[in-house]
Amino acid sequence: MRILVVEDDPGIAAQLKRTLEDADYTVDMANDGEEGHFLGDTEPYDAVILDLGLPVMDGITVLERWRADGRSMPVLILTARDRWREKVAGFDAGADDYVAKPFQMEELLARLRALIRRAAGHATSVIECGPLAIDTRAGRVSVNGEPIKLTGHEYKLIAYLAHERGRVVSRTELTEHIYDQDFDRDSNTIEVFVGRLRRKLGNGLIVTERGLGYRLVDDAEQPESSD
Numbered sequence: 001m002r003i004l005v006v007e008d009d010p011g012i013a014a015q016l017k018r019t020l021e022d023a024d025y026t027v028d029m030a031n032d033g034e035e036g037h038f039l040g041d042t043e044p045y046d047a048v049i050l051d052l053g054l055p056v057m058d059g060i061t062v063l064e065r066w067r068a069d070g071r072s073m074p075v076l077i078l079t080a081r082d083r084w085r086e087k088v089a090g091f092d093a094g095a096d097d098y099v100a101k102p103f104q105m106e107e108l109l110a111r112l113r114a115l116i117r118r119a120a121g122h123a124t125s126v127i128e129c130g131p132l133a134i135d136t137r138a139g140r141v142s143v144n145g146e147p148i149k150l151t152g153h154e155y156k157l158i159a160y161l162a163h164e165r166g167r168v169v170s171r172t173e174l175t176e177h178i179y180d181q182d183f184d185r186d187s188n189t190i191e192v193f194v195g196r197l198r199r200k201l202g203n204g205l206i207v208t209e210r211g212l213g214y215r216l217v218d219d220a221e222q223p224e225s226s227d
Ligand code: CA
Pocket: 007, 008, 009, 051, 052, 053, 054
């Protein structure tokens, strides 16, 4: 899952980046409203954390412009404590949730997980797909109840496929949601990660749709032992 953070306070920005990366999110940072608006308008994000008090272009304007352009990613706004008008303006501009500063990182992470989950249509934090279970809260994966140890990139890939369960996801889309803006993107690495995941999780869970991309099997499908 790839997250955009638009925050001008260097201390909070650094803390958010560290916390989100520790939670296996891919993170892009912007420290003013104009840069944040541009990234949110041109890159595919699974969620955005948007401060409202920003230089160059304020957060409410950024959000209004995204929504006017049809950008529908979940947006969590950071507001000042006791400024209820700011929260109202934020929701009216298209925000999905907020946390008031100063906030606990744990609360922010929980709200972010809920936003991403709801955007993908999942009601709980554990996504199940046949024998596979992904606990998005703990960042843990199991097959038939057996915990499987994955690297950060492997987890990001399987978590994205699980959120998009049943849909074919192209290599380009996977690349865009797993790597940050500055990563040297080579779509062959996706194939390498898929190969490793198949070895760890068992064949048949990740289906290759030739020329289109990958998808996780539906619960109704019988995992095949080939491919
Ligand atoms: Ca600010």
